[in-house]
Amino acid sequence: MNQSYEMEMAMDNMRTIRLPMILLLIGMLLALSACYTKPVRHLGADVSLLSEGESTKEDVLIFLGDPDDQVQLDGNRVKWLYLDKNMSLMEKTPFFGKYVGAPEITQVVVTFNNGVVESIDYSSSDQDELEWTDDFPWQKRKE
Known part of the structure; x- marks a missing residue:
């Protein structure tokens, strides 16, 4: 019983860490895509x-x-x-x-x-x- 409780706690911790990491990754991808511009000719x-x-x-x-x-x-x-x-x-x-x-x-x-x-x-x-x-x-x- 103690082992299953620890397993559930570890899974909950992974879920709470996963969402911010995914959001951070999406934010970084959006920020990097905004940096791309068409080459400028003068x-x-x-x-x-x-x-x-x-x-x-x-x-x-x-x-x-x-x-x-x-x-x-x-x-x-x-x-x-x-x-x-x-x-x-x-x-x-x-x-x-x-x-x-x-x-x-x-x-x-x-x-x-x-x-x-x-x-x-x-x-x-x-x-x-x-x-x-x-x-x-x-x-x-x-x-």
Whole structure:
């Protein structure tokens, strides 16, 4: 009888310890998952590290990463396009975030000639500015 009582007490102690441990483990997992974020690209700062006539495709890959789009031009000329969309916390809010403001779109176009940077074009604008045809349906966008 004494042994079964001790066994029940040990089981009760394990139950009381198990619940806080499980809650602690869940809390730690949630905290760690909140630390994960999508890698951030800073095109404006990264493109300033490149030089026209000096930088190569390898340099561009190191500083800007893989391009979002590529276009083969005439001969040995190639254009690489980099796009970045920055949204504020309010713009990321579900349901009404699209009414708060417009995301900022950053675009970098790098043109190569024989593997060397020929030109770099940087632009930044709100997404609303790119969708002007929605405001003026009577005008057609020229492609």
